[in-house]
Amino acid sequence: MKKHEEQFLEYLSRKKLKNTSQRMIILKAFLRQKSHLSTEDFYLQLRKKHPGIGYATVHRTLKLFSECGIASERNFGDGQMRFEVSLDNEHHDHLVCTDCGRIIEFEDPQIEKLQLEIAQKHDFVIKDHRLELYGLCGDCQATA
């Protein structure tokens, strides 16, 4: 987990950006966070300990994390941007419970391979992709 911090600091100096207390606080909170939080939720969380830090700063800093590669932006179609820590250059996709919001991550090399084949067949070069499976988690099937 030290790698993320280094990567961010390196990005700051490379871009001639400044290292501020707010940025360090947000970074630490972000790395400790339960993932897939919306900007708003993350901000509300952070505000408990650090009421002085503004929403704009949180928003801007999360964008920085994304730019420098330590965070991934996610969009689960609910109109909120979400962020998660990105580990190395691992990729994963998501199961999303539409009832309780639970999110399960998965990785499937077979699907990834099939995606590449499809792209080739249509003369596409893939830069990115999103796969999300929406449904009910075990708990919510019981409740329903």
Add this chain to the structure above:
Amino acid sequence: MKKHEEQFLEYLSRKKLKNTSQRMIILKAFLRQKSHLSTEDFYLQLRKKHPGIGYATVHRTLKLFSECGIASERNFGDGQMRFEVSLDNEHHDHLVCTDCGRIIEFEDPQIEKLQLEIAQKHDFVIKDHRLELYGLCGDCQATA
């Protein structure tokens, strides 16, 4: 293509909604449309022939189409809602060119099957899913 019209009319009467000239005009334009248009683009298109019809009505009517099953809402992550005619209950996914916006549809039974297996493994019941491959189409690779 008559089926869509019937399905919409049936939905209207079932929900005790009224059949208006605007709704019929929008329906015809929608069925004739080049797919994956945003509400805004569809509205601008429609307005050329029917300047009297308001954006709100177009928006509400597209929602109706979606509710009654003759349209599918799509969200390609650019902050615009898009609509397309849904054929029978066929499902398909999308290749999206991030340069020129070209959209290619595809279907892959193997991927669908693997998705089901993943869901089972995590005790999920899938209701819906989205798979989008973002990249460059053949033309745009050349240009770049």
Add this chain to the structure above:
DNA sequence: CGATAAATTGAAATCCGTTTTCAAAATCGT
């Protein structure tokens, strides 16, 4: 150290697509 230029901050304003409001108009069963 200071001084200074440059970057950052937080609050508020703005943006932009979506959705709602509301009074006037249209629909449709009778």
Add this chain to the structure above:
DNA sequence: ACGATTTTGAAAACGGATTTCAATTTATCG
């Protein structure tokens, strides 16, 4: 045609993301 109900279009409201701006903080250099 009547009257209850629904629909319409313009404008306002909404909600999240982004920008503005004056005040503050940071980093660099003498």
